[in-house]
Amino acid sequence: MSFPQPTALLAWYDRHRRRLPWRAVPPERTDPYRVWLSEIMLQQTTVKAAAPYYARFLAHWPDVRALAAAPLEEVLKAWAGLGYYARARNLHACARAVVERHGGEFPASEAALAALSGIGPYTAAAIAAIAFDLPATPVDGNIERVIARLYAVAEPLPSAKPELRRLARALTPARRHGDFAQALMDLGATICTPKKPACALCPWNGSCAAHARGEAEAFPRRTPKREGALRRGAAFVVRRADDFLLMRTRPARGLLGGMTEVPTTEWTADFDEATVPGAAPRFGSGRRRSEAVWRRRPGVVRHVFTHFPLELSVYVAEVPEDTPAPAGTRWVARAHLAGEALPSLMRKVVARAIEERSVCDGS
Numbered sequence: 134m135s136f137p138q139p140t141a142l143l144a145w146y147d148r149h150r151r152r153l154p155w156r157a158v159p160p161e162r163t164d165p166y167r168v169w170l171s172e173i174m175l176q177q178t179t180v181k182a183a184a185p186y187y188a189r190f191l192a193h194w195p196d197v198r199a200l201a202a203a204p205l206e207e208v209l210k211a212w213a214g215l216g217y218y219a220r221a222r223n224l225h226a227c228a229r230a231v232v233e234r235h236g237g238e239f240p241a242s243e244a245a246l247a248a249l250s251g252i253g254p255y256t257a258a259a260i261a262a263i264a265f266d267l268p269a270t271p272v273d274g275n276i277e278r279v280i281a282r283l284y285a286v287a288e289p290l291p292s293a294k295p296e297l298r299r300l301a302r303a304l305t306p307a308r309r310h311g312d313f314a315q316a317l318m319d320l321g322a323t324i325c326t327p328k329k330p331a332c333a334l335c336p337w338n339g340s341c342a343a344h345a346r347g348e349a350e351a352f353p354r355r356t357p358k359r360e361g362a363l364r365r366g367a368a369f370v371v372r373r374a375d376d377f378l379l380m381r382t383r384p385a386r387g388l389l390g391g392m393t394e395v396p397t398t399e400w401t402a403d404f405d406e407a408t409v410p411g412a413a414p415r416f417g418s419g420r421r422r423s424e425a426v427w428r429r430r431p432g433v434v435r436h437v438f439t440h441f442p443l444e445l446s447v448y449v450a451e452v453p454e455d456t457p458a459p460a461g462t463r464w465v466a467r468a469h470l471a472g473e474a475l476p477s478l479m480r481k482v483v484a485r486a487i488e489e490r491s492v493c494d495g496s
């Protein structure tokens with residue numbers, strides 16, 4: 134078995150590189166803003182899911198100055214549906230820092246990039262290599278997989294990460310750093326896939342230890358993952374007679390910070406459905422107090438966050454048109470929901486409630 138040659142991978146990349154909306158094709162100049170925007174969007178999101186968001190962001194905010202000048206609310210709305218909303222807040226903070234601290238130009242140094250909001254070691258290395266052709270080696274999940282197979286690394290993830298980074302750095306050639314990083318990404322995404330890798334088409338198949346053993350899919354080895362405990366709660370979808378829904382804004386910090394939601398109970402591991410009536414929104418006060426009639430939708434809405442899975446029961450109620458919104462909430466026309474920063478969990482909750490309505494009144 135020969136040593137893996139970077140030149141073989143680069144030659145493959147020259148013929149088979151993916152056409153991606155954010156990727157400059159020679160002789161186009163690479164725009165650091167586009168590289169940064171795409172890398173932030175691609176953190177825990179697929180190319181297919183990120184592409185329309187990337188196009189929308191670029192149409193709204195074609196450069197970092199435009200994005201820095203945008204209100205955070207607008208950025209969160211444009212991000213809604215991509216998930217991991219802390220990324221959108223960091224994206225905005227980063228754009229402002231680039232304008233305020235670096236005169237609107239992304240710094241051409243891995244360390245200076247890593248000092249900006251939302252740019253971790255991987256993203257800093259990716260931007261440094263792709264946008265500035267600096268000798269940096271980004272190592273994400275795709276690249277970890279390629280390297281673990283190439284050298285049949287026996288140590289399981291996540292403890293193998295430092296070793297995989299060391300091996301990837303040792304492979305990085307003396308020139309074409311950006312192309313090499315993108316070639317590794319493309320190889321992991323299109324050939325060295327998690328299941329059924331296309332080893333016959335791989336430019337490194339003559340130097341790959343896992344392939345030589347006939348057990349490519351067995352790498353990378355993994356330590357079994359312990360999932361966070363299931364949390365449960367209830368969500369309250371209140372529909373006013375003129376088709377407005379009751380919404381509120383989550384606190385700026387923390388999970389889904391600053392996003393729009395329907396009122397809910399706390400989400401806890403020991404949630405007790407018997408406590409729901411006491412937690413439901415109340416309307417009016419004193420003699421003008423009115424009690425909504427709640428109906429529970431069958432089943433639950435399931436969602437998986439990074440650290441825990443969640444199940445929400447959905448309760449629906451209908452109230453008259455002149456019902457004031459309780460403190461801390463507001464009415465939003467159902468027709469305007471698309472313009473709200475509504476995370477996908479809440480889209481599922483509203484969809485579940487509306488399903489019921491269509492069954493109940495035929496609308």
Ligand code: SF4
Binds near residue numbers: 282335
């Ligand atoms: S030969 Fe197969 S397992 Fe090895 S790097 Fe190539 S695609 Fe991955």
